[in-house]
Amino acid sequence: MNAPVLQIPGVWRGDRAPAPAAVVSTRIEALDRALLGGWPVGALTQIVTTEAGLGFSLIIPALAGFTATGRPVALIDPPYLPYAPALASRGVDLDHLLWVRPPDAAQALWAAEQIAHSSLFAALVYWGPALDGTAERRLQLAADVAQCLAFCFRTGRADGHSYAALRLAVTPAADAQLRVEVLKCRGGRAGHGLMHRCVDLPVAA
Template sequence: MPNKITFQIKLDQTKLASILIINILYINTVYLFYIMHPTIHYLKNKKLLWQACHTQTDIKSEQTTGFTSLDNALQGGYPEYGVIDIRSPIGIGELRLLLPSLLTRQREFSSELITFIAPPLSINSEMLAEFGLNLKQILIVQPKTQALGLWSAEQSIKSGCCHSVIIWHDLVSVTHIKRLQLAAEKGQCLLFIIRPYQNEHISLPVSLGMTLAPAKEGIQVYITKGKGLKPKQIVNINMHTYWPELSQLAPSKVLHFPTAIHKVG
C-alpha cells in the first residue's frame, strides 16, 4: 500500500485529489500520510479534498427516523426540513413508520404543533396518546376540497409553529412541491405527503421520496429519491420492537378461527 501512495504523489495536484476521492477505501493510510505530507494539508485547506467522515457531522438528534436500518440508509435520518413524498396504500404501517420520528420531534420542539391534514379516516386519539404523543400539540384539519388541503398545508408549514405536517393527498404537481419546499424552508418544517401508488413519469422536486410496501415483519421502504443518497435502496424495517403484535412472523400467537374466516368469505 505505501507503494501506491508514493506513486500518486508524483501526479499533479488536481489529479491527486480525484484519485484520493476514488480511493476512499485507503482513507486510513491517506490519513496517516497527510499528517506528514504538506501537499495533502494544502489540498485540505483549499477544500479540494473530501473525506467521507465529513458527511456525518451535522446530523441532529431530532432527524432520526427511530429505525436503525432506515437511519443508516438515509445517512442519519430525515432531512431537517422539506417535503417528503411517501407513496403507500392505506393500512400497511405508513403512519407507524413516521410515529417514532414524530415523537422525537415533538419532544424536541415541545411548543410546536403536529398537523394532520385530510386524513382518509378519523384519527384515533387513543393510539396517539398511547404512543406517547401530547395530544394538545396536535391539530387535525379536515378541509372540504383537495385544493384547500394543499392551501392549509402551505399555511401550516410556513407559519413557523408546526414542526411536522402530514397530509394525505392524491395529486401533486411539480409547482405544488416547489411552493411547499419554499414554505417548508421558511417555517423549518417537515412535510410528509402520503399518497397512493401512481404511474408517474416526472420526478418531483422533493427532498426525499419513498415508496412503501407491506412486509411480514414490518414494512419495506424503497428509497426513490434523496439528496446525497445512494438511489434505489430497499430497506426492510422491523417494527417488532414497537408493535410486536402487528407482525406476520409470530406463528405462535396466531389463533386460527376457521369458522370465522369462512363466514367472512
C-alpha cells in the first residue's frame, strides 16, 4: 500500500531508480567526463581558486551557450570590471549578460538569491568570501526551485564542509593550463583530477 507521503513530488522510493540529474555540458570534453555529463542544473557549484578571477574560463562556454539562445546570465560582484570585448570574443552575447555590483557581501548574496528566485536567469555567477552553511543552503534551494546553474567562486583553501552539490579546486599550472580537481560530485567520485589547456580569461582587462 502506498502511503500519501510516497506520492509527494521529489520523494524517492527505494523500489524505483532515481531520475538522472539534469546537467548542462561544460563544452570541455574532459571536464564533462569528470562531472558525469556537465554542470548540475538546479544546484550550487562551488569553485575554489588560489587567485581572484581564476577558473572563470571553465564556465564561459556554458554561459555563451545560454546567451546565444537568448537566456540571460548574471555576474554578481566579480573581482574585476567585466571586459566586454573579451567576453564577446568567447561567444557571450552581451545583450543577455547582467553585471551586478552590490555595495557589500551581504547585498551580493541577497542579489544572488533574488536572481535565482526570479526564474528568469539560466545561470548566475557569484564571487565573494566563503559562505556559511545557512547561506549555502539558501542559495542551493533557490537554484533548485528555479532550475538554474548557480556558481560560487571564492579564493582560499578548499577545506571544510560544503552544501554545494559540486565542488572544484582550480589552480594554475605550467604551459597555460589549469589544474582542476573534483572535490565533490553528486553521484560521482571525488578526487578526480584533470588538466585543462586554456589561457584563463580573467573577468576584466
